[in-house]
Amino acid sequence: MTVDTIEREEIQVNTQTVNQECKRTVAIAVDGSKHSNHAVQYAITHLLNKDTDLIILLHCRPTYVIPPWNDVNYNAYHARVEKGYQAESRDILARALAEFKSNGFTHVQAHGIFGDHAKEAIVDFVNVRMKGAVNMLVIGSRGLNKVSATVLGSVSDYCTHHAHCSVLIVRPDMNASIAEKKDVENFDVTAGNPSVATIKAI
Numbered sequence: 001m002t003v004d005t006i007e008r009e010e011i012q013v014n015t016q017t018v019n020q021e022c023k024r025t026v027a028i029a030v031d032g033s034k035h036s037n038h039a040v041q042y043a044i045t046h047l048l049n050k051d052t053d054l055i056i057l058l059h060c061r062p063t064y065v066i067p068p069w070n071d072v073n074y075n076a077y078h079a080r081v082e083k084g085y086q087a088e089s090r091d092i093l094a095r096a097l098a099e100f101k102s103n104g105f106t107h108v109q110a111h112g113i114f115g116d117h118a119k120e121a122i123v124d125f126v127n128v129r130m131k132g133a134v135n136m137l138v139i140g141s142r143g144l145n146k147v148s149a150t151v152l153g154s155v156s157d158y159c160t161h162h163a164h165c166s167v168l169i170v171r172p173d174m175n176a177s178i179a180e181k182k183d184v185e186n187f188d189v190t191a192g193n194p195s196v197a198t199i200k201a202i
Contacts, residue, residue, distance in 0.1 A: 022054040022107050025130070027165075028138045029058050029122050029155070032092040039140035039170035040096055047138070047168070050105045056134070057100075057110040058125060059092050060118035061085040086112070119158035127164045136166045 028043055030036045048055060065081045067074045089112035100108045115121030126134045139156045156169045 021052065023052045024049075024135045025054045025056065025133050026136045026138060027056040027058055027122075027126055027130075027134045028096075029060075029118075029140070029159075030092060030096045031059060031118075032095070033140070033142075035140035035142055035170075035172055037140075038173050039138055040099060042170045043138050044100065044103050044105075048105070050103070050107075053107065055100060055105060055108045056130075057093055057096050057108065058113060058122055059089050059096075059111075060113050060115055060121045061089045063114050063116050085114075119155040122155070123159055123162045126159075127162075132164060134163075134165045136168060137163050138168045138170065141169050141171045 026043070026048060028040060030040060043055075062085065065078045067077050093110040093112055097108060097110050111125070113121050113125055115124075122137070122139075126137055137159055139159055141156050142154070156167075160167045160169070
């Protein structure tokens with residue numbers, strides 16, 4: 001596994017060379033949270049084909065930096081914070097990539113993208129950078145109730161309405177989150193399996 005930093009500050013973490021026989025490209029947004037990790041596990045177990053799918057892992061790091069009031073050298077401070085952002089992004093991608101490798105997947109790419117709004121950066125990567133090559137986007141749900149989702153906005157909701165591909169939203173693991181009632185409100189449980197919402201399919 002190699003980690004490279006591109007001039008435009010995009011991070012790429014790659015496994016083996018992609019097989020030209022891959023029949024489907026599936027992008028998965030990761031952020032290191034329990035919801036994201038659950039989405040990865042669901043995709044590995046129920047969705048992906050390790051022989052014919054190309055998996056693209058995406059992590060978006062912020063670009064904004066708020067300087068402390070007493071730091072006169074903003075450029076130096078910005079460089080330190082950006083270095084921390086990059087290190088965190090590499091770590092999240094490397095851990096997600098290791099999970100796929102441990103499950104026998106070899107056609108995997110990982111990209112650390114950047115932007116002030118993760119939802120817009122993810123959609124831009126899928127629609128513009130990949131030029132329509134992505135067949136499906138998988139993203140975890142934070143499990144917000146209707147009021148919180150309205151106030152805070154939702155990455156999954158934005159991707160559902162703006163991504164030019166099918167979008168699969170993986171809801172939180174009911175069994176693991178049952179104690180957090182607000183996170184599982186209005187969700188369905190079927191045979192003990194996580195509830196999955198396919199919000200858009202084209």
